[in-house]
Amino acid sequence: MRILDVGCGPQKYPGSLGIDMNPNTAADVLCHLDKGHLPFRDNSFDAVRALHLIEHVSDVLATMGELHRVTRPGGTILIVTPHYTDYTSFRDPTHRWHLNTESFLYFYPGGMHGRDMWYTDVRMREKHLQVKLLRIWRFMGFELLVNHARWFRRFWEQYLSFVIRGKVMEFTFEVIK
Amino acid sequence: MARILDVGCGRKKLTGSIGIDMSPAGQADVLCDWTRTLPFADSVFDQVRLIHVIEEVDNIFSVLAEVHRVARPGASVVIVTPHYTDHASYCSPAHRWHLSSFSFWFFSDKPREYDYYAPADYREVRVRVEMLKLWKILGLQFLINHFRPFRRFWEYYLSFMIRGKAIQWELEVRK
Numbered sequence: 001m002r003i004l005d006v007g008c009g010p011q012k013y014p015g016s017l018g019i020d021m022n023p024n025t026a027a028d029v030l031c032h033l034d035k036g037h038l039p040f041r042d043n044s045f046d047a048v049r050a051l052h053l054i055e056h057v058s059d060v061l062a063t064m065g066e067l068h069r070v071t072r073p074g075g076t077i078l079i080v081t082p083h084y085t086d087y088t089s090f091r092d093p094t095h096r097w098h099l100n101t102e103s104f105l106y107f108y109p110g111g112m113h114g115r116d117m118w119y120t121d122v123r124m125r126e127k128h129l130q131v132k133l134l135r136i137w138r139f140m141g142f143e144l145l146v147n148h149a150r151w152f153r154r155f156w157e158q159y160l161s162f163v164i165r166g167k168v169m170e171f172t173f174e175v176i177k
Numbered sequence: 178m179a180r181i182l183d184v185g186c187g188r189k190k191l192t193g194s195i196g197i198d199m200s201p202a203g204q205a206d207v208l209c210d211w212t213r214t215l216p217f218a219d220s221v222f223d224q225v226r227l228i229h230v231i232e233e234v235d236n237i238f239s240v241l242a243e244v245h246r247v248a249r250p251g252a253s254v255v256i257v258t259p260h261y262t263d264h265a266s267y268c269s270p271a272h273r274w275h276l277s278s279f280s281f282w283f284f285s286d287k288p289r290e291y292d293y294y295a296p297a298d299y300r301e302v303r304v305r306v307e308m309l310k311l312w313k314i315l316g317l318q319f320l321i322n323h324f325r326p327f328r329r330f331w332e333y334y335l336s337f338m339i340r341g342k343a344i345q346w347e348l349e350v351r352k
């Protein structure tokens with residue numbers, strides 16, 4: 001199993017190849033995602049992990065293109081990022097993007113109003129999505145509802161999420177090529 | 178016949194307009210990176226439309242300066258974009274800007290020192306906020322769109338609960 005941990009920081013995922021732009025990390029390869037391509041061939045990895053990375057990059061579409069390129073068909077991409085209603089989304093001045101549970105529909109076949117998005121060739125499927133909420137909402141059962149009923153997740157996004165605020169989202173995508 | 182420019186027209190170009198976009202997959206008549214420069218002479222269009230595009234550009238000021246240049250004096254500029262409290266504002270990884278119904282105040286009733294950032298001069302003719310169905314039925318959309326002080330109150334106090342959807346502006350080009 002070949003695993004790539006992108007923006008691995010000091011706590012690289014065990015057994016993975018780590019890349020980061022900062023030399024004071026556990027990175028095996030140093031490179032800057034915003035300044036060129038990932039230094040790997042197409043389809044090199046079975047799984048790519050990007051934890052708290054995507055909200056920092058200068059171009060989400062270009063970065064997703066690179067993650068997609070180096071992952072083999074059927075491989076997985078794990079993206080962990082704050083929900084835009086969480087205070088951590090705005091706490092860090094290097095966060096450029098504020099995202100929600102539908103921010104990656106862009107890359108799903110037929111994801112944009114029943115059609116493929118034309119700005120990108122990246123195609124992937126949402127295998128799993130876990131939304132974490134603050135403890136009080138978890139105890140009250142909202143986290144369970146948000147994660148287990150799609151209609152409720154939509155209702156929560158549109159009407160409730162500024163009061164019953166999200167925390168972090170964990171997306172697992174399956175790469176389609 | 179009115180000359181209309183549809184900027185970032187995508188697949189839903191306004192009939193009879195000239196469409197400009199970056200992607201050949203849409204209905205564009207002119208392909209170019211319109212976020213940098215518009216390949217037209219000064220003061221040629223009677224109307225310029227920017228429908229769900231302004232939230233994606235690198236620099237709103239330079240785009241609205243280019244739009245101002247190609248529009249004739251008195252032309253209307255129509256802008257539609259998600260309100261920053263709408264979930265759709267966060268649904269696309271290409272959305273760089275999250276705007277409110279007062280965001281283009283910067284171009285109309287601005288203090289003179291703001292000319293440094295935004296040299297283009299517009300007059301705000303109309304702002305219309307669209308709300309989710311529930312709030313529309315309860316009459317809040319009507320209140321917001323008909324009473325400017327209420328819109329201000331809504332933006333300050335209510336908009337995280339009674340959330341907005343899309344905002345539509347009509348600006349008039351002043352030269």
